[in-house]
Every structure is written in structure tokens, then in C-alpha cells.
Amino acid sequence: MCWGFLYGCVQAVFYFNTWQFYSSLIFLIVLCCYFKPILNLLLAFIFAIFVVTIHFSLFYSYQFENTIDNGPAEITAKVAKVISNPPNSLSLIEIHELDGKSVPFYQTVHAQLSKDDDQYIFETGDLLVLKVKLRKFRSRMNRHSFDVEKYAFRNKLHFKGKVIEVIKHEKSSLELRQSYKQELVKVFENKNLGWLYYGLSTGDKSKVLAETKNQVIQLGIGHILAISGMHVGIVFLLCFSLAKIIVWFLLKIKANITLQGLNLNYFYCAFSLFIAFIYIYLCEFPVSALRAWFMAAIYSLIYFLHKKVSLPQTLTYTLSAILLIDPFSILDPGLFLSFVGFTTVVLVLKWTASNRLLSNSFLRLCLIQLSLMITLAPLSLMYFQGVSIAGLVVNLVLIPLLSFVIFPYLIACILLAGLFPNTDFLYVDDLLFFAFQYVTQNYLDVAWLAGPQLPSILVVLIYFCIAMLFSSFLRRFLLIPTITLASYFLVPRPLWQVDFFDVGHGTSVLVTSDKQAFLYDLGAKYFNYYSLFERVVLPEIKARDLNLKYTIISHPDKDHAGGIDELKQFDNFGSLAIFHNQQPFSFCQLKSISLGNVSIETIWPIDDMQSDNNNSCVVKLQGKGGSVLLTGDVEIDAEQRLVHEYDELLHSDILLVPHHGSKTSSSSSFLEAVKPTYGIVSRNYYSAWSLPHSEVIDRYASRQIKLIDTALSGQITIEFYQDGYHIKRLREENLFWLKHHTGF
Template sequence: MDKRLFFFCFGISTIMIWPWLPAWDWWLPLVCLGCLCWRPRPAMACLLFGLVWALCYSHWQLSWLHSPDLFQRSQLVAGTVDSVQHRERGASRLIVSLKSLNGQALSPRPRVLLSWYGPDEMPAVGDNIQSISRLQPAHSLHNPGSFNSARWLLGQGITARGYLTGTLGHQAADASNRTRLARHIGTMTADLPGRRWLLALSVGDRSGLKQADWDMLRGLGVSHLFAISGLHIGLVAGLGLLAGRLSGSRLLAAVVAGGLALGYAWLAGFSVPTQRALLMLLLWLGLFCWGRFWSGRRLLLLTMTLLLAVMPWLALDLGFWLSVLAVAALLVSAGWLEGRSLWRLQLGLSLLLLPLIILLFGGISWLSLPVNMLLIPLFSLLLIPLLLLACLLLLPAPGIAMAVLVLLNALFEPLMNGLHWLNDSLSPWQALSARAQGLWLLLFLLSLAGLLPRARWLMALGMYLVLLQPGVLQPILLKQGPQPRWEVRILDVGQGLSVLVTQGRRALLYDTGNRFDSGFNMADGVILPLLTRLGIDELDYLVVSHDDRDHSGNREYLAATLPVHFRRGVWPDGLHCRAGQVEVWGILTMRALWPVTPSGHRNNDSCVLHIGDGTVSLLLTGDIEAKAEQGLLALGQPVGAQLLLSPHHGSRSSSSDAFIRAVAPDWVVHTAGFANRWGFPSSEVVARFNRQGVTQLITGDHGMVHLVSDGHRWRLLQSRRPGPWYHRLNAWLTTGGRPSKPLE
């Protein structure tokens, strides 16, 4: 049974790595093959059935995206609000289950993520709304180390996103019992400084946590304590089981334990970690009443099977795997490591989860183990029981409940202040380069292979994981061909610009991408993770072309975060770009071609930079338009380059025919965001480059464009947007799943 459950889950989980989404009609031959394999190879049959179910479920959920002109114009949408994510700054977000699209009923009801910009009162959970929205399919920025929002969206069952500026219809729903109770807790704790922590632990509302709080939780490795999951559900059930056993009845003990766990999971909103923990607990309690014993492995596999059977896209949710593998590590720790004491269990859990943390988060916290050794008993024996007591007493004895909440606040305030101080003083989180990640994984798996009997295959797995790291495999591949003298990475920063030029570990960054009112910025989201993966901890040059926020939004932040040797362009204390400036940087020569009179306040004042090694060259143009292009050509500057960054993201006001002929590039890259509202790159500009026979790439479609120079020519390392099928969902919709190609 265990083997069949495992292979069914494995079959569904292969959806994470499918290079494309197979056609719908693949299900029939796969089912027939599974039926043929059932008697001789039942495990293989289960794998095929899992794969078929994942395939059919994906097509079923994505079928509505084929509606005519869905992403070309605004749509009339109507649905029910499933979730609300409040933000202090910028747009709040709604997760809406759509009932109809332009008056046509939808089945199944797709979930969409909508940003709320309207001046009206924002809808609440359960409300029915009708509005005009501009939608786009699930999509993510694609750079090494960037957060994969497309995978996250699909993992939550969300197939499209958009924005609202108001509602045409709004029918408020009656507040549910859970909503009323959550509001009551929020009201009672309104004046308590530790309110955000109490709400996170009681009702699973973590919207009040600030960025500094999240940084602290990650830095100390204690995020799991504030995501209601197995630890909390198990503790509540254990208290109920202990209370029920006092009666001497096994059935009563199971009912009390299950009831308390179910109530806590309901209060937390039945998140994925609580679902997994609750389902596993209820299975165990059922066996406990029945007088049967199943191993922890079988319980975990059955829980995974039930969850993945209901929603196969959970396989795309990293939080699901983190919770599942945490339970698996706990079982291994309790058995193989003989973890009969708390410190052994925690030690085993920390060690076994180390590779997963490195792979998911790109770093490690060297304080995680001792901090967890202290906090887990504190939460288990004191804080969670007190919070549960306060929740139980809210209605029958609100005065006593308030006193308990005040006591909890008095405990949380010094505790969390101390944790913040610890994180700020010691900076325990260590981000790792791709090479360092590979070496850590290899060391861990080699050690595990030496300790476990008959586990030498782990050595091969370790080598495979190491080779998957870009910073490890790429140098090996490049040795088979010409060595790169220098490299250019045009980053995928949405509608903005950032270009990284490197010679080994020496780096020049041209523009810094945008910084948004919500707090999200391209420095933390794209640039710094990439530099960390490449092992670059300082910049030789930071060049800012002009003042527009999509180019300069992170200049001060990056200058404060990284050592920067030379600042060029629009800086109060840097060297302004002026036509005629020449600098030598390693094997490269950098020439500033424009402007003649620096100001940096207009598109046509952008710093135009020509970088070359005498044979291969790059032209960085900022946001100059046709007028500046004409002035640049009139100066007689040497603008010829094999690689061109299209001026002003491919706007039709730029890239004149005369300018394209003068540059005569082999490649042009349009730094245009996916489905941007300006329609960049303009069809006119694309046609101009096509007439000159130039190969074109768009960062919004391709992701980060990475080219290397061997001293003779530019070589593109990825011919199309890399990664699994959900990275190219738009291409699947427009081309039936065929690989997308550069513009021609």
C-alpha cells in the first residue's frame, strides 16, 4: 500500500518539472497504459494515474483562459471574495472566486488575484462583487534567485491576476462565525502592542507583521512558529487527548482531541499546513479508536494522497512540501536518530531540513537551532496553551480572557524585542552563492550517504543537485567552448531597466529597477539575490541613466547595501555622464556618448554608455528618444555595437531607422514588462528591427537575457524562457504549448 501511495503522489508531483503542458487528449493512452501495468507493475500504474489526474486537473482549471480576447481588453467579472490581504502601503489584494465572465457562468470557478486601488470601502471575505478588471495569466519575473510568483499563484489555485479601481456591484455577506470571532479578538487586542503576534497565532492573520518582523523570523529560522501548522495542531490535540483520557474512555479522549484540533484549525482558516496536520491527526485518532496501528510513514503518505487528489496543484506550493518534509524529517529523527528527547528531535529535524532550506531560501541561519531549542518548549508549554485558554474563554468569560491576553502581551513584548535585537546585532542569516549552495548540499548528502546503510545512491543525488546550481554547472559547460571574456545580463525587472555587466566577479550595474509604494522593490526582489548567487559582494560601477523611478528607484538603497567604488550618471556625489568621457575597466573600455549637457531629469538626458573590448560591444541607451538619437548621430560618436538595449523599452518614439542602421546590432533586447499597459515594444519598432534582420528579445517574455562574449561574438545562453511549463503559460495559451521563439 505504501508503495502505491508513494507512486501516485510522485506521479502528481511530476507536474513541478514538466517542460510543457501536454495536450488534453494524452489522458486516454496514459490511462490505457496504466491499466495494462496494473497487475504486473501496480506502482507504475499508480504513477501513471497520478500523472493523468494532474494533467486533467490542469486543463480543467486553465480552460477558462481560452475565452476570446480575455487578456486584450477589460472584462466584466463577478465573483465571491475568498481572501483579503490588507497592506499598509500600496494596493491591497483580493483573492476572488469568479462566478461569471461578461455575464457567462464559469465552471469550474477560477480563482484570480486582484489588486485593489479603489477609493471605495474594500470588500470583505464572503462579499459578492461585480467589477471591470484587466486580467493577465499567472506570470512571474524570471531571474536566478527571484521569487517564482507564477508557481506560487498556481499553488494557491490562482490562474490569473488583475486590478480593480472600484466595484459596479457590491453585496456584503453576513459575517461568518469565524469572522465575527476573529474581529472580536482583534477588537480586544487593539490596544496591545503585541497584537500582531497574538492575531498571527490565534486566527492565522499575519497581515500586521512588518517587513522587519519577517526579516527577523527568517533570520532566526522561526517562521514556522507563527504559521499555524503541525506543531500547534498537535499541541492542542495533545492537551485534548490528555484531558479526555482522565475519563478513562478512549473514544471520549479521541473526540475531545479531534474537536479541539478541528476548532483551532477552523479559527486559523484551514490553511494548507493546518489541513495537512488536521487530516493526519484525524486519521491517527480514527485508528486509535479502532485499536489499529499504522506507521507514521503510511499516515503521511495517505495524507499527501488525499490532499493532492483534491488539489494536485498543491505540488507547486513550496509551503506544502516544507510542511510534508518537516513531518518526514521528524519521523526519521524519532526513529533513525532515536530522538526520544526534545533536543534530539530538534537537532535531527534541523539537520534533515537543512538541504531543503538551502534550496528554497538560498541561505542558512546559524542561530536557528539554539533559538528553536529555546522557543519551541516556550511556545508548546506556555504561550500556545495560554492563547488557547483565552480563545476558549472569549465568550463565556471575556474578562478572564482579556486578562490572559494582557498576560500574553506582557510575555510577547520583551520576547519579540529580544529576538529583534538578536537578529539585528548578530545578522545570523547567511545568503549563499550558487556555488556555496552546491557545496553545502554535496557535503550534507555525502555525510548522509556515509551514515545510512545502502544509501550510496545519495552520493549520485548530491552530485546531481550540485550540477543543477547555475554557478557550478555553467563554468564546466563553458570550458567545452570559448571562454567568456565578459558577460551581460539584462534583468527581468518588469517595466523598468537594470543591466549587469561582469568580468569574473567584477561588476557594473546600469540602472536599478523600480521601487513601489507597497514596499516591494527590484533591488531586494531581483538584483541582490542575483548578485548573491554569483558571489558578487561589491560593485565597481553603479551607473544611473536618469531620474525616472523605473531606472533609479533603488540607487540609494543599493549604495547603502553594497560597497560601490564608482558612481556614474545621475548622482548628487557622483561623476555625471558627459559625451566624450572614456574609462578603462579591466579588459573593457567604457565611453559615455550622451548627453552633451548633463541633467538627468528627462528621457533625452539619459546616460548612453558604449562598452566594448575592441571586438564585441554593447550599447546602453536608457530612455533616449528620436531627438536624442539624432543629436547623438550628429556628434559623430562611434555607436556601432553588436548588442543594443532598445531605447525607451521599445517605444515607437525611439529606435529610428537611421539610429538602427548606425548601430547595426546583431541583437536587440527590449526591456519591457509582461503585458505592460503601454504596449512596449511597439509593433512599429519591432518592424523596424525586422527590416534590418536584427534578432529581438523581450525581457517580459524571455526572462533575464544572459549573453556571454568569447572575444568574437555574443552567445545567448538561453534560447527561450527557461524552466517548467508554468513559466511559459502565456506561450502555451498563444501557441498551444510550442516553445516561444525570439522575434523575427
Template sequence: MDRWLSSFLIGALLSLFLPIVPSLFYVLLFTLLSLIVGIFLTNKSLACFCLGIAWLLYHGAQYEDIWQNNNISTELLHKASYTVIGEVLSIPQIKKKTQRFNFSITQFSGQVLNQPINVRLSWKSHKNGLKQGQKWRLKIKIKPAHGFANEGGFHYQTWLRQHNIHATGYVIKGVESSTSKVSVRQRLYEHYQSLLPTHQNNALLLALTFGLKHQISEAQWQVLNATAAQHLIAISGLHLGVVAMLSYGFSKLILRLLSLIVLSSSRISKTLTVSSQVLFITLLTLIFVTSYAYIAGFSQPTIRAAIMLIILWCAKLLATKFTATRLILLTMFMVVLFSPFSLLSASFWLSISAVSTILLFIWRYKKHVKSDHNSIFTRYFHVVLYALSFQGFLIFTLLPLTSSMQYQVSLVAIFANIIAVPWVSLVCVPLTLFSVIASVINETSATVLISLAQLSLTVLWQWLDGVAKLSWASVSIDHTTWLTLSVLVVVSVILLLVTFQKRIFIYSVCGVSLMLTGFAYVNNKPSRNSVWLVDILDVGQGLSVVIRTNEQTIVYDTGATYPSGFSMAKSVIKPYLNYEGISIIDLLIISHDDNDHASGQAFLETHLQVNELMFNHKKQYTSCLIGEIKKIGRLTFEVLHPTERQADHNDDSCVVRISDDKFSVLLTGDISKKVEQALVDNYREKLNSDVLVAPHHGSKTSSSQSFIQAVSPKQVVFSAGFLNRWNMPHQDVVRRYHQFNIKTYTTATHGRVRVIVSPEDYQMQTYREAHWPFWFAN
């Protein structure tokens, strides 16, 4: 059975990386292969493997075909507003007078849908307040699910697919349906929130009770990241395990009381058999666990933990013993069966890895738990040492997964979690849960328990905050270091599982593998001494370009910042630089003062070392005026515009030509045809470039024919937002470039666009095609 489950899971996982777009044809193909292999070749493992592929591709096809199945064209979807009817699926997250929520559409422009379409919406300044479970008639504007595509950044498009969300957008106006009903979870949340006194840790309390983390501040996240304690406030197996233990003890208490009550009645006493007691305990525990999972919004971590607990209790009821391997495989199988896209979730792999690590540690070192020492001090010393070893082993084993999210390694994780984990498990979680239960029964008791829960969280936070303030609490790593750490962890875990005689062979194999990996990496990675790179990042409707040569980094523009607080500098540029191991910007050039070009300047200066800022906005900055030339490494940066020190308008954009005397890239900001013509008239001989970053994102007010002819690029890159309201790049402009046989790239379609320049030639590379070309991410 283990082999069949493993084969199914491997097939499901590998299907994510097939170079195809999921469709019904491939689903039928792999299903047919599964039947043929299973019946005629009697190879059940291979049949399960094909079945796993078919299962994931089926759900992939269902997601891809949702618009077609409802007869809705995605090509014109963003160009109009639509009236829809549906249900609010989540408790709305309110931030800066904007509500964000998931909505299930059942009627679209008067048409009853064949399949509901789930969308994620925002609604600004809505006073009445949306509530989970309500039905609404909304007028909305939406786009198909999409996300930015850059190294190191959050894969929003994958996250949307994982949560079965097909589109994103915003609400123009809406009316609540007369048949609307508010969910029990929403009512409980509102009542509980009304009982909360003002406290700095209320956000943590709501995260532990209702699984809502949107109120956690940036400063709190920084502490959690620095101490690797994020898992403590994300309701998962740890929290449901505590609930299961509490409910188990409560069930035993009830049985004890019942046994005392019915002790005098032999007829009733006989009914309390061992099997009936086990059944009672199991059912009550499952009720409590399921209730907590419901309150937490049936998030995927809670569902995974609940499935594992259900499997364990079913095994107990059926008097069946599962090996650790079978328990993990069965849990993974059931999760993939009910939520196939869980395979895309980092939290899924963290949960499975954590459970596997715990079981592995217990199996490998269980003999160290037992101690023959008579001294109480010695016994306690061994218990503490075992606990420290366990925590260290768990953190070390999970390092490849935990460090891949922020490219940050916590050096104080062991010290932080050795105190925090038992404190949260034994104090914080019970108090928060009891406070929620009491809020339904007695408000006075609930207020007391809430105060105790807040006090417990204050103690927790003082510990975590104190540890996080240590100067050596965490270190940032780049992708190469992460790969090295991952190999080290995998090798170390393998060595723990084998005997001493086999280790010499494994050492040899791993050594050779590491050498080959190193050689391959060095050969494939562009040498910094002989290559310079230009990355046009995918920052939506805005611009940010990163140029790297030798050990130096130049950034041209910083993308937009939005009223919600979302910043391209924070969400795209900084993660990209972390991924590449860059902490110093040698030169930051801001073309002009528009939000979509300049608003990330302050963030980058705060969080990175910026050696020089070239910006015409203020006199204390280095000017960016015509004729100025900077030599950085082997590159020459020559400014071709403007003539006056201004930065207020598009035509004030700083136009820079980057050249190594053989190949060149032209950065143009937001200049219009007027400036283009002036450049053509006065500096035609300096405009010629191999790659052009199109003026003003491909607006029809730019990219004149004379300018294109003067630059004569072989490739042009449009930095523009996905299905943006300005329809950039304009189709007339794209056709104009095509008329001159110029290959076009758009960041909205291709993701990050990279120009790799070598002494002999240069090549273009895109993120979606070369780095992350998989169907689930595009």
C-alpha cells in the same frame, strides 16, 4: 500498498517536469496507459505511476483551460475593464490604504461562468471595507496570472497556480450585493481585533490566531529569518498538534467528570465503554482541530496537518497500526488528491521533511531516551543533550529547504529554537487560542488572556531579537554553496541509515559523484577569467542590467518602486545578486531619474557595498557624460550621451556601449528618436553593437530606422512589463527590427535574458526557456 502510494506520488511529481503543456489528450493517454498496464500487465506500481501523472496533468489542464471553458479571450483581456459579480474569498489585507484580497468571479460582463475564476485584486482607498464571504459587483481590470522570472527571486506565477488563482488586477469601483453575508471567520477576526490593545507584537498574535502575516514588519521578518524561526508564526503541524493535545486533555477531563456523575447509575456507566470513549475523544479533537484550521483560513499547511491527524485518529478508531513510512505516504497521497498543486509549495516539502526527520531521529536514537543512570542530574543532562541533538539534527536536515528561500543560513538556529519551540508550543499557542475562545464568551476574560498572550510573545521576541543581534547570527550563501550543503546533508542522512560495513562503499560512491558533479559544474559554468555576462533582468516595466566580468559587477539601472512599497531592487535585484554570490557592486550606473530606472538606488546602497555611483542627478556622484571611458577588467565602458549633466528627462539618459574589442552591447536608457538621430549623425562609427537593449522599452517614440541601421544589432532585448498599459514593445517597433532580421527578446515573455560572451563567440539564453522551462511556471 506503500509501493503503490510511492509510485503514484513519484508519477505526480515527475509530471511537473514533462516538456509538454497539460491538455485533455495527455490526461486520457496516461489514464489509458494506467488501465492497460494495470489490467493486462498486472503491474500495479506502474499503473499507479501513470495514474499520478494523469492526475496532475488533469488539474494542470483544468487550470490552463479555465478561460477557454468560459469563452473568454486572454489576448484582449488586459485592454478593457469588466463588470463582474462574485464572492470575497479571503480576509482582505490592508496596507497603505490598499486592500488585497482573493475574489471568485461567478459572472463576467453579464455572462454566468461555467467555472468560477479566482482572481487576486487590489483596491485603493476603499472606505467601506471588504469582508470575507460578501458578494460584490465590481468593475475591474485584470491580466492572466504572471510573475517575474529571475534567479533567486520569488516565483509569483507558481504561487498563483498553487493557490488556484487565474488572474491579478485591481478594482475601479464596486457595489456590495444585497444578498451578501459575512463569514464567521471575518466576524470573529473583527471582534478579536477590536479587543486588542496597542502592542508591538499584535502582528505576531494575529499570525498565530488567524494565520494573517501581512502586518508583520520588515524588521520582524529579518529577526525571524536570522533565527530560522519563521515556522513558529506560520500555523502548521506544530500548532495543530498543540491543539490536538489540548483537546485530547479536555476530552479526557469531560469523560472523567461524566464518569463521576453517572457512577451511581450502572445502566449509564455501561454505555461509557472503551470504544465509545475513544470515539468521543476522536470526534471532539477533530472538531477542535478543524475549527482552528478554519480560523486560520484553511491554509495549505493547516490542511496537511489536519489530514495527518485525521489519518492517525482513524487508525486508532479502526485499531490499525501504520508504520511511519505508510503514515507519511498516506498523508502525501491525500494532500495531492485534494490539493494537487501542493507539490509546488516549499512549505509542503518542509512539512513532509520535518515529520520524516522527526520520525527518523526517534527511530535511530530512541534507545538514547532511556537512561539507566540513578542520578537525577545525570538523567536530566541526558534529556537536555537529547533535545539539543534532536533540534540540531532537525535544523541540519532541513537546511537545503530552509536556506533555498532566502539563500541565508542561520548559525544560531539551534539556540533560538531550543527555547522558542517549547515556549511557543506550551505557552504562546495555548494562550492565543484561549483568548480567541474567550472573545466569544466573555470580553473581560478575553482581554486578560490577550494581555497574557502578548506578554508571552514579548518574552519570545526578546529572546529571538537578542539572538538575532549577534554579529555571526546568519550568513548569506550563493547557489553553488547551497548545492554543496544540500549534497552534504543528503549524504549525511544516508550514512545514518546504513551499517558501518556499507558506509565505506557509500563514501566511495559519494566521493566520485561529488568529483563528477564538480567537474560538470566547472565545465558548464562560464569561466570568469574568459567570459563576461550581461543579464537583462525581468523587472516589469522598467530596466535593470547586470554586467559581470572577472570578479567585478556593474549594475545599470535599478527598476521601479511602487506606492505600495514593492521594490524591484528588493524583490528582484538583491535576490538575484544573493543567488550569484555577489555582495559588492563595483559600479552602479543610473541612466536618468525616472522611477522605473532609478528608484532602487538607495536600497542597493543600503544593503550592498557600492564602490562607485555614476549618476548625473547630483554633483557628488561620478558624472556620466559623453566621452567618458571606464576600463573594468577586459571591458571598456564608453559613454555616448548625454552632453550635459542632467537626469530629469528621458533624453538625458546615459547611453553606454560595453565592449571587449570584439563583441559589444549597447545600453540606451529611455532616449527618443531625437537623441537617436544625434547619435547617428555624430557617432555612427561607435554605435555598431552585437546586442542592443532597446530604447525606452520598445516605445514607438524610439527605435528609428536610421538608428537600427547604425547599430546593426543581431539581437535586441525589450525590457517591458507583462501586458503593460503602454503596449510596449509596440508592434510597429518589433516589426521594424524584424525587417532587418534582428532576433527579438522580451523580458515579459522570456524572463531574464542573458548574453554569454566568450573569446570566440557569444550566445543568448533566457530564464524561461533554459533555466526554468516547466509548464507549471510559465
């Protein structure tokens, strides 16, 4: 039954309303007709679909009036979190009432609101009545960037918008979790490693700087940034020991107390489970911690009932319980990292227990770390594009430190904060900070082995093969996933590829062939720090292990050249040498070069047209399978000159729609000369200029040119093969539930 439920959850969450989902259901129904034992599997599969659907309807979906897009709305809300303070004030608020309609008690509806007025400073827990301009939450979608919309789905973030007027602002008493976090901020704010202590105590990573986070991941100790199973295990064991000490102390001072005949292990386990549950409650139930708690509870129950349950059964029961509570927790990477890590540790301990050569505790710990590095490597490559080599050594030191030094230190700091504020007991903080600085300054360069990002299907196949090796029954079928895994590498790869990134109002296009890359424009940069080159383009380059050989900046507009500082930091303008002579805002030089299987030819500007837009660098890409014309922001004047100079040579299969679809571009004569099959529009979903313009849309439609829009399709990938090309739209790959959560 549990296997059917788990399989149903996977199919319903990841493949609902796809051919994979329906074929799985039909396959089980057909099997059920011939093998009656399959009936239980089918019933559990159907029950999983019911659980997923009910969870989505009750807790993740919120029906609201579409009038929010037409004008201001009035909301009653509570501040859930202050993301940033003035001058760029941004808050996460929990909506209780929207335009007079109350949010059901069982639902959580969040909105991310910006505020220009500094008259009111919001704090966590404040009660508000606001007039706001709300929009359904929508973000950019790129293959190797952080999936903001999946994050919004998991955190029930339905809207984003702007505060127009503060009608009412009241201070309110904080909830238990918020009070707990606020007090711990005061306890650890003056500590060198305050971000670590606060994170371990609350599960909140907001105090960790991005640079520090990367350092921790590269050292292979990223698990300290989240409340993992190890932390819950440490808390459980500490509480178990504390309970035994309390009982021993009571027996010493009360000699007349007799506990003979009582199994005190019941009390020890119940006390430990209760405190561990309080701990993960205060940390907002991270999925890896929930896994550990259920494991501890199941093992305790098994122990007291004198039952024998195998490791696969325990894992199955635990995972089923977690997915029954929230089936969408399967979207959390921590779930997979936690289960794979735990399974590895248990299997190694079981294997070494009967091996005298490996009975030494230190050798077993070394073997566990080596095994974890190997078994977690596919997941590490998928999520972080690399594997930590240093983690093998660092964790040998860190795990005992967490158990016997750091957690007791945290408890001492919290319990004695009132008597000894800002006290560094035994100089633990100073010593740990010195050690952390020493390791990051001297060994960080050799700590991380970078690699390409593995696709999820490949990771699943790898773990299937590993799992089947440990089952004598399944081992005979090992050839099936092995052949599937081998066939993955035999699938024809494109000769060259063009990616039009979803960068909102702006442009960034990456051309690749044979691991070499050419970049056309950098996208925008917001608030002088949020660079789309850094957030979108660089992750793509690193995930695919590409070498950026050439870069062209079409013209100096901020939506095309916003990431110039980050490009300099990345390659010191080395990729600008060929077309810009390392001068980023100079006209691109007219020349033709090859990049693997594609030729890159710059054909414009021929001379200065006294306009940044009309001086945009125009590039023709030509290779086997098709051609692409990249146009920047050229307008009608430049288009006419291009037609006069090149005419039929402009003909291309794919056209980057000039100037994001503005009516001052895409002239009839230009479209007649290019004769594209597809036009790619790079623009923002909520466009202030209502792009693409209706007249432009009509011009393309009248010529049967199909428009593909990054705002609607996300990142657009065009793969060129020997005899043609294939277009991929990233949003089409999005999960059914994410599409319906945002309403798009």
C-alpha cells in the same frame, strides 16, 4: 503503487510536456515489457497524470471570453479580502458571474481590483455588482524575486483590474472562517505580539510586518509564522489531554457510570482529530498542517488496527493522500520543509531511544535541533539564502513555550474575551514581548549565516544522497547521485554574464564576473514605496552573493532611477563613486574600467544635449564571447552624434533597444552602425504607449535583428563563454500549468 503515483505527480506538475516527462514515461513502458512488477508503477504513474490534469481543468483553469481585454465587463462578486484601504484601495474579490456567465460551483475565480472612488468602502464578505476593466493576471518574472504568478496560480487569481462603477453594494453575513478571523482581530489587536497570536490562531500572516518577518526567519523560528505540523501536534496533544480530563471529571461526578470494557483511546483520538481538523479548516488547510493531521490519523489507525507500518510507508501514504487531494500542493515550500523536518525528528528519536548516553530528554531535544538545522539547511539556503544559527538555541526555549504557555494563553484569551477583554493574563504578553525585543536588539546580527541561493536540482541531489545513506539496499547505488552531484560543480561557468531584469516600463541591467557586479539603472518605484531595485535587483545580488562595485544611472527619469533611496540605504552611494562621483543625477563620467573578464566603457554623453533622454549614459561592454551596448533612452539626435563620433566602434552583438522601442529612437543609421544580432526590449506587457512601436519592429526585422522582449520572456540572461554566448529566457522555464493558467 504509491511510489509510482508520487513520481507521476512530480513529473506531471514540474515537467509536463517536456523531454524529461516523455522520457520517463517511455522508460517505464520499456521496463514494463521486461519486468511485470513495474506494471503497477506505470499504472500509478498514468493515474497521477490523470489526477493532475483533472485538478487543473476543474479547479485551476477558467475559460473566459477574450472580450475582457476590449472593454468594461460587469461582474457579480464577493469581497474575499481587503488588501489595502483608501487612498490606494485594493481588494481581492471572488467572481460569481462575469458578463452574465456564471462561474461553475466547483471553481474559485479571484480578481485583484483597485478602486479610486472612496464613496464605497469595501469590507470582507460584501456582495457587489461592479462595472470593471479586467485584464488577465500578468506580473513581472525575475529569477530571484517572489514568484507572483506562481502565487496567483495557487490562489486561483485569474484577473487584475480597476473598478469603474459600483452598481450594487450590499453587506452580507460573514462565512465561518471570516467571522472567526474578524473576532480574533478584536481579541488580539491591543496585544504587543498580536501578530503572533493572530497568526497562530488563523494561519494569516497579513498582520506581520516585513521587518518582523525577516527578524523571525533570521532567529530560526519562521515556523511560528505558519500553521505547521508542530502547531497541529500541540493542538492534538492538548485536546487528547483535555478529553482525558473530561472523562475523569465525568467519572468523578457520576459514580454510577461504568466504562469498563471500552477502549477510551478511541474517543480521545477521535476527539483530538476532530478538533485539530476544525483548527486547520479555520486556517484554510495549510499544506504542512494537513500533513500533520494525516500523519496523526494514520498513526491512530495503525495503533487501533495493531498494524506495523514503517516510517517510509507512513510518509508515502501521507504524501500520496495530500497530492491526491491537491497535486499542486507540491509547489508549496511548506510541504518540503514539513516532511523533511518531521522525518528528521522521528529518525533522531528512534536512534536515541536505544542509546543510553542520549536518554536524557534535554540532550535529545538539543540533538533534534542540531539535526534539524543540518537537514533543513539546503532548503533554507534555497528559499531564504541563509541558515539560522540562533535557531539551535531559540527553539529549545520556544517549543516548550508554545506548548505550555503560548497556546494555553491563546485559548484563555479567546474563551474569556467576552468576560475579560484586553486582559493580559499573568502578564504573558508583556513578558514575551520583552523577550522578543531583547533577543532581536542584541543577538540578531549574529543569528543568521547568509549564503548563496542553492538551485533546486542541487538541493534534490543532496537529499537523494542523504536518503540513500539510511537504506542498506539503496546505499550500494549511492555512487550515482554522488557523481551527478559532483558533475554539477564541473559544468563550465560563464566568464561573464548580463541580466536584463523584467521591471516593466523601465530599465535595470546587471553585469557580473567573478562575483563582482556592475548595475546599469535601478528600474522604477511605484506609490513611493514599491521599489523594483529593492524587490528585483537586491534579491538577485544577495542570492548570488555578489559584490556591487559600480552603478550607473543613465538619466534621472523615474523608470530608470526610481530606487535611488534604496540604493543609498544599501551602499550609501559607494557604487556611484567611479562613474558619478557619488552624485546620482550627474552625467556619467567617460572612462573605461575592468570588471573581472569584461571591460566597461562609457562613451556618452560627450556634451549636454539639453535633453534628459539624449543625455543618457551609453555603455559598451566588451569581453570574451561577445559585446553589449547599453543605450538608456537616447533618441535620434543622440544616435546620430554617436554614429558620427564612433561609427564602427559601436558594433555590438547585443543591443539594449533605445527608449524601450519608441519610434523616436532606433534610427536606421544607428542600427547599421551597431549591427547587433539581438535587440533587447525592456518594457511593460500592458504598455500604455504600445511599445515597441510597429515602425521600430519593422526596422529591426528588415535587418534580421532578432528582438527579445522582457514583457514576453521575463528576465533575460546572457552568458558569455570563451567562444560565444548563450541566451536564457526565464518564462521558457515556467511550468506548463502556469503558462496555461494565465493564458499566455
